[in-house]
Amino acid sequence: MKRANEFAKRYLRDLKTALDKLPLDAVERMVAVIETAYAQRRQIFIIGNGGSAATASHMMNDLCRGTLGHDPDKQGSSRWPRFRAVALTDNIPLMTAWANDTDYGRIFSEPLKNLAERGDVLIAISASGNSPNIIAAVKVAKQLGLQVIGMAGFGGGKLAKLADVAVVVSSNEYGPVEDVHMVLDHIITRYLYEKLKEAHANR
Numbered sequence: 001m002k003r004a005n006e007f008a009k010r011y012l013r014d015l016k017t018a019l020d021k022l023p024l025d026a027v028e029r030m031v032a033v034i035e036t037a038y039a040q041r042r043q044i045f046i047i048g049n050g051g052s053a054a055t056a057s058h059m060m061n062d063l064c065r066g067t068l069g070h071d072p073d074k075q076g077s078s079r080w081p082r083f084r085a086v087a088l089t090d091n092i093p094l095m096t097a098w099a100n101d102t103d104y105g106r107i108f109s110e111p112l113k114n115l116a117e118r119g120d121v122l123i124a125i126s127a128s129g130n131s132p133n134i135i136a137a138v139k140v141a142k143q144l145g146l147q148v149i150g151m152a153g154f155g156g157g158k159l160a161k162l163a164d165v166a167v168v169v170s171s172n173e174y175g176p177v178e179d180v181h182m183v184l185d186h187i188i189t190r191y192l193y194e195k196l197k198e199a200h201a202n203r
Contacts, residue, residue, distance in 0.1 A: 014173065018180050021170035029165045031188055033147050034063075037121045038192075044085040045116060045146075047108045047137055048125035051178045052151075053089040055125055055185060060087035062189035069193055080196050086115070088137075108137035118145030126150075127177040129157020129168070138162045151184065153177030 002010075037044055044063065048056040063085035068078045088108050089095075095107040102110075112122070122141040126134040129152035138159065141148050150156070150163030153171050160166035169180040 011175065014171065015176045015179055018169050018171040018176045019183065022180060022184070023167060026165060026167045027184065027187070030149050030167055031191065033121055033149055033165055034188065034192070037119075037147070038081075038083055040119060041081070041084065043116065043120045044083065044123060045112065045120065045141075046085065046087045046123045046125070047089060047134060049131050049133065051174070052125040052127060052181070055151075055178065055181050056089045056123070057087045058182065059123065059125075059185045059189070060085045060090070062185055063192075066189045067193045067196060069197060080200050083192075088112070105133045105136050108133055109140040112137055112140050112144065112146075116141065116144050116146055119147075120144075121147045121149065123149045123151065124159060124163065125152075125181060126157070126159050127153045127174050127181075129154055129159035131159075134159060135162065151181050153180075 034044065036042075046056040046059050048054075063083040067083055088111050091111065094111055098107045098110050116122070122138065124134050124138050124141075129150070135158050138148050138150070139162070142162070148163045148165075150159040150166040150168075152159045152166065153169040153174075154177070155172075156166055156168040160168050167184065169177045171177050171180070
């Protein structure tokens with residue numbers, strides 16, 4: 001077994017390679033979909049499993065709170081309208097109800113039927129791009145008239161083929177794929193904050 005520092009160097013080298021190959025044109029299209037949803041006051045739903053579930057929750061947090069900046073007033077007001085983002089990963093009772101009563105593959109697709117409306121957006125995160133419950137949710141989202149953003153790795157899998165916009169990390173390792181997805185979240189939400197801040201600077 002290699003020493004920890006040698007392993008770390010290799011891991012960081014692979015991560016840097018994945019970051020350098022991030023498809024920025026697809027990132028641009030992803031941002032455009034999110035901005036359109038924001039302008040039209042649409043909801044943005046985010047889903048994922050395992051580490052990608054954590055990323056989904058983190059992205060919801062960053063869209064809802066991070067895009068407000070660090071100084072909303074004491075009453076919780078903000079200088080611009082807020083994003084309407086929901087991480088379906090965060091409703092454990094509902095997810096387990098569907099998993100227990102039917103099967104795990106429906107834990108995201110069924111809540112979408114309750115909550116989503118035509119014109120909303122689904123951000124589906126799956127490192128492999130082939131998670132059955134993610135693909136099921138994407139298919140339902142398309143039927144309901146949602147725009148679908150896919151965040152994947154491993155060549156993109158089924159998710160990249162089904163999504164309206166797909167950002168595929170150039171790696172076949174879960175760690176770097178999930179790392180880059182988290183970086184992507186921070187790039188996008190920080191960009192949105194800076195753009196909103198600039199647009200409202202003189203208001």
